[in-house]
Amino acid sequence: MLFSRSTPEQKLQSLVSEQLATLFELSVNQVETWVTIANNAVLITLPFAAQTLHDTLKKRIELAASEQNLPLDHVLIETKIHASATKVKKVGQIKNIIAVASGKGGVGKSTSSVNIAYALMAQGAKVGLLDADIYGPSVPIMLGNTDSTPASRDDKTIIPFAAHGLVASSIGYFVPAENATVWRGPMASKALEQLLRETDWPELDYLIVDMPPGTGDIQLTLAQQMPVSAAVIVTTPQDLAVADASKGIAMFNKVDVPVLGLIENMSLYICPKCGHQEHIFAQNGGVELAKRNKVPLLGQLPLNSKIRHYTDQGTPLLIAEPNDPLSQSYITCALAISKQLYLQSLMDIRIQNI
Numbered sequence: 001m002l003f004s005r006s007t008p009e010q011k012l013q014s015l016v017s018e019q020l021a022t023l024f025e026l027s028v029n030q031v032e033t034w035v036t037i038a039n040n041a042v043l044i045t046l047p048f049a050a051q052t053l054h055d056t057l058k059k060r061i062e063l064a065a066s067e068q069n070l071p072l073d074h075v076l077i078e079t080k081i082h083a084s085a086t087k088v089k090k091v092g093q094i095k096n097i098i099a100v101a102s103g104k105g106g107v108g109k110s111t112s113s114v115n116i117a118y119a120l121m122a123q124g125a126k127v128g129l130l131d132a133d134i135y136g137p138s139v140p141i142m143l144g145n146t147d148s149t150p151a152s153r154d155d156k157t158i159i160p161f162a163a164h165g166l167v168a169s170s171i172g173y174f175v176p177a178e179n180a181t182v183w184r185g186p187m188a189s190k191a192l193e194q195l196l197r198e199t200d201w202p203e204l205d206y207l208i209v210d211m212p213p214g215t216g217d218i219q220l221t222l223a224q225q226m227p228v229s230a231a232v233i234v235t236t237p238q239d240l241a242v243a244d245a246s247k248g249i250a251m252f253n254k255v256d257v258p259v260l261g262l263i264e265n266m267s268l269y270i271c272p273k274c275g276h277q278e279h280i281f282a283q284n285g286g287v288e289l290a291k292r293n294k295v296p297l298l299g300q301l302p303l304n305s306k307i308r309h310y311t312d313q314g315t316p317l318l319i320a321e322p323n324d325p326l327s328q329s330y331i332t333c334a335l336a337i338s339k340q341l342y343l344q345s346l347m348d349i350r351i352q353n354i
């Protein structure tokens with residue numbers, strides 16, 4: 001348009017939108033509705049959890065505004081995470097349930113679930129964790145509360161456990177592992193459904209569900225019965241695990257649960273003494289699988305004894321060493337998950353409107 005004259009407020013609006021778009025690798029169109037400007041003050045309402053980037057965002061906006069001589073009083077950033085639509089009835093105050101699954105056992109699904117839950121908290125979200133892994137419920141060990149016994153306020157609902165600010169429940173608190181492993185599909189899914197619905201969860205942005213490994217009847221039933229918003233698949237790079245992870249993606253596609261992306265665990269081993277890098281479980285298997293299925297690679301975690309040490313000890317890595325590069329990798333991965341879920345919900349809205 002010829003002779004278009006923007007007011008300082010409009011200039012500030014586009015400046016903030018551009019900074020948001022650059023930082024979160026989105027288009028200006030996708031972010032401009034998050035910005036409100038009034039009396040030289042900027043209010044940004046983020047639809048996903050990205051607390052670790054708030055300071056960077058503020059500083060970039062302040063710098064850009066001063067470079068363009070635009071009046072700027074202050075920048076306020078708030079987060080409002082929406083509840084995504086699900087086919088099945090929602091559970092209480094839980095906005096989004098994210099299933100963490102793997103085709104193959106032992107690839108680090110539970111370790112990833114626990115660390116991602118704390119990483120989402122580090123990104124400012126309200127998070128809970130449900131251990132639905134009936135074959136090997138390891139969350140109580142990983143959270144250091146194996147001795148806890150379930151309690152109830154009203155004899156109807158179970159009070160979830162609190163571990164360093166995370167609320168959690170596990171099938172492991174209720175059923176001895178040797179009993180649960182022989183359960184048939186309907187029994188297992190009924191018990192898990194009950195555990196999900198009869199836990200007194202507080203308001204949560206995300207409930208992470210550590211799924212049983214595999215892609216059989218139990219997993220399929222769970223994915224259909226629970227109001228799952230989306231799934232995250234964990235795999236190691238090795239062919240065997242990748243082939244099973246691929247079946248996992250197919251399973252969620254079959255029941256219309258969007259797959260947010262893949263986490264490649266044990267991607268690489270770096271010798272702490274000499275720095276030599278070894279691809280113990282092969283190289284890039286998860287990366288290639290993500291490409292083939294056109295889903296994002298949400299994160300890559302190395303094989304590192306610290307990850308095992310803290311989970312074995314029942315102390316979350318992210319609480320013990322929040323500034324460790326490994327914690328930072330989980331935190332970056334959590335941002336990717338939160339952002340992908342938001343983008344997914346936009347797609348759902350578009351599909352509903354067609």
Ligand SMILES: Nc1ncnc2c1ncn2[C@@H]1O[C@H](COP(=O)(O)OP(=O)(O)OP(=O)(O)O)[C@@H](O)[C@H]1O
Binds near residue numbers: 108112302
């Ligand atoms: N990146 C990693 N570096 C080092 N050890 C890891 C890593 N990820 C997981 N581990 C270790 O590998 C073992 C298996 O991990 P985990 O129990 O999370 O796997 P899983 O996929 O949930 O297994 P299951 O099939 O029993 O559910 C654990 O001892 C854990 O501490």
